[in-house]
Amino acid sequence: MIEIKNISKSFGENTVLKNIDAVFEPGKVSLIIGGSGSGKSTLLKCIVGLHKPDEGQVFFDKQEFTKMDFEEKIPIRKEIGMLFQNSALFDSMTVEQNIVFTLDMFSEMSRKEKVERANFCLERVNLAGKNKLYPAELSGGMKKRVGIARAISMNPKYLFCDEPNSGLDPATAILIDELIQELTEEYQCTTIVVTHDMNSVMGIGEYIMFLYGGQKFWEGTNEDILRSDVQELNDFVFASPLMKAAREVIK
Amino acid sequence: MFFFHFGEYILLLKKVFKKPEKWKIYWREILHEMTEIGVGSVGLIIIISTFIGAVMTMQIAFQLVSDLIPNSVIGQINRDSNILELGPTISALVLMGKVGSSISSQIGSMRVTEQIDALEIMGINAAGYLILPKVIAGVIMVPALVTVAIFCALIGGLVGGSATGAVSPNDYILGIRDSFNGFTVAVAMVKAFVYGFFITSIPAYKGFFVRGGALEVGQAGTKAVVVGCIVILASDYLITAMML
Numbered sequence: 379m380i381e382i383k384n385i386s387k388s389f390g391e392n393t394v395l396k397n398i399d400a401v402f403e404p405g406k407v408s409l410i411i412g413g414s415g416s417g418k419s420t421l422l423k424c425i426v427g428l429h430k431p432d433e434g435q436v437f438f439d440k441q442e443f444t445k446m447d448f449e450e451k452i453p454i455r456k457e458i459g460m461l462f463q464n465s466a467l468f469d470s471m472t473v474e475q476n477i478v479f480t481l482d483m484f485s486e487m488s489r490k491e492k493v494e495r496a497n498f499c500l501e502r503v504n505l506a507g508k509n510k511l512y513p514a515e516l517s518g519g520m521k522k523r524v525g526i527a528r529a530i531s532m533n534p535k536y537l538f539c540d541e542p543n544s545g546l547d548p549a550t551a552i553l554i555d556e557l558i559q560e561l562t563e564e565y566q567c568t569t570i571v572v573t574h575d576m577n578s579v580m581g582i583g584e585y586i587m588f589l590y591g592g593q594k595f596w597e598g599t600n601e602d603i604l605r606s607d608v609q610e611l612n613d614f615v616f617a618s619p620l621m622k623a624a625r626e627v628i629k
Numbered sequence: 630m631f632f633f634h635f636g637e638y639i640l641l642l643k644k645v646f647k648k649p650e651k652w653k654i655y656w657r658e659i660l661h662e663m664t665e666i667g668v669g670s671v672g673l674i675i676i677i678s679t680f681i682g683a684v685m686t687m688q689i690a691f692q693l694v695s696d697l698i699p700n701s702v703i704g705q706i707n708r709d710s711n712i713l714e715l716g717p718t719i720s721a722l723v724l725m726g727k728v729g730s731s732i733s734s735q736i737g738s739m740r741v742t743e744q745i746d747a748l749e750i751m752g753i754n755a756a757g758y759l760i761l762p763k764v765i766a767g768v769i770m771v772p773a774l775v776t777v778a779i780f781c782a783l784i785g786g787l788v789g790g791s792a793t794g795a796v797s798p799n800d801y802i803l804g805i806r807d808s809f810n811g812f813t814v815a816v817a818m819v820k821a822f823v824y825g826f827f828i829t830s831i832p833a834y835k836g837f838f839v840r841g842g843a844l845e846v847g848q849a850g851t852k853a854v855v856v857g858c859i860v861i862l863a864s865d866y867l868i869t870a871m872m873l
Contacts, residue, residue, distance in 0.1 A: 428746050448754070455752030466743040480751050483650050538750075 379404055380536060380568050385424055385434035387417075394420045396592045398434070404535075405566045407559055407582045409573055412589035413614055418572040419463075419540055421589065425570065426460060426538055427451060438536065454536075456484055459529030459567075461539040465521040467513040473500070473524050474509035477531050484532070499527035503557060519550035523557070530561060537562065537569040543578060551575060555582050576621055579603065588614070604628055638834050644756035645764065645830075658762035666728050666763070666829075667770030673727060674720055674778050681715055682707065682782030683789020690795035703796045704804020707786045712813045713873075716779035718865050721824035724771060725857040729832040732763055733853040736836030737846035745837070760833040764826060771825030772818050779817065816872045823864050831857040 380402040387395040394417045402408040410418045423429040425436050427443060436443045438454050446454075467476050477496040481487055487495070493509075500506050503523040513521060522542060529537060539558060543551035559582045562569040571578065579586060583600035588611050590596075596611045603615055604625060616622045649655040689703045736759055739745050748755040783805055790796040796804075832853035839849045 423746075426750055428749065452752040455750060458750055458752075460747065460750045462743045462747060464742055466747040468744055468747075469738075469742075480753075482654055483751070483753055 379437075379439055380425065380570070381437040381440075382421075382425060383435045383437070385421065385431045385436070387420055387424055387429060387431050394592050395424065395431070398589075398594050400587055400594065400597070402568050402570050402585065404568045405562060406584040407562050407569045407571060408585040408587070409571050409579060409583045410587050410589060411572075411574055411579055411583075411614070412595075413574070416589040417592045418574075418589055422538060422540055422570065422572045426458060427455075456480075456532060457535040459526075459532065459534030459537045461522065461525045461529050461537075461542050463541040463544055465513070465525040467521060467524055467528070469513055471512075472509065473505070473511050473513070473516070473527075476513070476524060477528050479528070480532050495531060496527075499531050500524075502530065502561075503527045518545050519547070519554070522546065522550075522554055526554070526557060526561070530565070533565060534567050535565075537565075537567045539569070539571040539573075541573055541575075542571060543573060543575040548577065551577060552581070558582065576615060576618075579615065590614075637838065638830075641756055641760075641834050641837060642830065644754060645760045645833075647754055647757050649757055649761065650753060655758070655762055658758070659765050662762045662766035663770050665731075666724075666766050667773060670724055670727055670770075670774060671777060673723065674774050675781050677723055678711075678716065678720065678778035678781040679785035679788075681719060682711060682785030682787075683792075685710065685715065685782070686786035686790035686801070687793055687795045690790065700796050700800035701804035701807060703790065704786065704801040705807055706804075707801075708783060708805040708809070709813060711779050711782040711786075712817050713869075714865075716782055717775045717817050717820040717824060718861065720775050720778040721771065721821070721828060721861045722858055724774065724824075725828050725832075725861060726854055728767075729828055729854050729857050730850040731832075732829060733832035733836040733850040734846055736760075736833055737839040737849045738836075740837060740839045741842055741846060756837065760830065760837070763829040763833060767825035767829035768822050769825070771828060772821035775817060775821035775824075816868070819872065820865060820868050823868060824861055827857055827860050827864065831860060 382398060382400050385395055385398040398421060410421060412418050420429060424431045431444060441454065443451065443454060468479065471479065474493065474496045477499050478492040481492045481495060496509065497506065500508060503526050505520060505523050505527065508520070516524065542554050542558060546554065555578050558569060558571060573579065580600050586598060586600060586603065587594055588596040590610050596606065596608050598606070603611065606612060616625050685707050686703060689706050693702060739759070745755045748758060787798060787801050790801050791798045835849045835853035839845050
């Protein structure tokens with residue numbers, strides 16, 4: 379479980395996050411949604427420790443992450459898997475080397491065991507046999523899936539995804555969503571996804587937090603969204619004519 | 630501004646010299662970087678230093694037209710100026726352009742594509758993993774390249790001087806063997822060691838703190854080379870002042 383309390387973050391005069399509280403439960407896919415510049419990615423970076431919040435605390439299973447130094451964070455970081463918006467695969471390494479990298483650094487597994495683990499992770503994301511390809515030889519969807527394979531290589535307890543569907547065609551985006559949901563159930567990990575993809579919101583949003591103007595404006599499930607009368611949320615979620623029509627049909 | 634960058638550079642170095650997570654992985658990276666920096670630059674260093682040696686010989690011969698000065702002095706001056714100054718410093722400036730811009734753009738690209746963030750989230754000391762192998766490779770390979778540069782400059786002087794008739798091979802060899810002071814080589818190696826550190830660490834610093842995109846990565850490379858060249862020349866002056 380991840381708990382955030384009173385998180386605030388500013389960059390100079392620009393206040394990006396204001397007093398945000400939330401609890402993200404294990405075995406559930408939690409979504410952080412909001413318009414561009416609403417602070418979604420900044421909040422995610424505050425949670426994983428890439429940004430230091432100006433105020434507030436982040437707890438990973440009751441352990442206060444925000445007050446730990448780099449060395450103290452390492453045991454928790456080993457339990458974190460993260461999928462970046464642009465996949466952030468290491469260009470100079472093959473797919474297999476990308477996946478075994480953390481195992482090389484932190485495990486005492488033999489070479490054979492590491493390759494077996496890489497093969498397992500690649501099979502899990504339907505990329506078996508792509509071990510020797512370099513990131514430059516992969517499509518956008520394949521890069522995302524390798525990113526997921528790398529994220530699960532250490533059996534993560536916490537999975538973070540920063541806009542996993544950006545730049546993907548709708549069919550691949552749905553596949554990635556399904557994969558994230560399956561892995562969350564399989565590993566019972568606490569999964570936090572930052573997105574503004576409405577298919578993800580309606581498809582996998584078991585807990586949704588809507589950020590608006592740097593504040594938590596609404597929280598609930600994907601079913602609650604349909605019944606919501608919060609104007610700012612409706613303006614964001616049902617912005618397109620297709621979504622408006624879909625809402626009317628569902629209602 | 631200077632103090633801000635200097636402080637940030639020192640803090641980065643503090644992270645760079647933390648104990649590695651796994652020496653085996655770092656060792657593999659060090660060997661890779663030694664190949665990149667050393668083997669990848671040896672051709673360029675040979676070409677540049679050979680020509681510098683040849684041109685130096687001809688220019689010294691041109692300026693020393695006197696019956697009172699033996700021709701062997703040409704070899705002697707060429708030797709000392711190459712060992713003390715041209716070998717280490719010209720090589721370092723060339724390497725700052727070649728290796729420095731490459732390091733800066735490599736690390737800068739990793740920063741803007743979130744690869745450095747990925748390392749940090751994995752619990753890896755990104756500064757140590759990315760920069761320490763480069764710095765170690767630099768302080769080993771730059772002295773080796775400077776040694777090659779000095780040797781090639783002396784050979785270049787011999788070939789260039791003989792081919793143009795500026796100095797006979799016998800006089801030149803007599804000159805480079807006459808009153809040799811081994812301490813000049815020590816000065817050259819100290820310079821090369823210090824340059825090796827700056828050639829790798831300054832561009833790494835510039836790349837590590839890039840913000841933005843491709844444009845900023847390019848600008849960081851340019852700044853790294855400019856700042857690096859100035860630091861090399863300033864340290865050249867300081868080392869010379871302290872050791873000679």
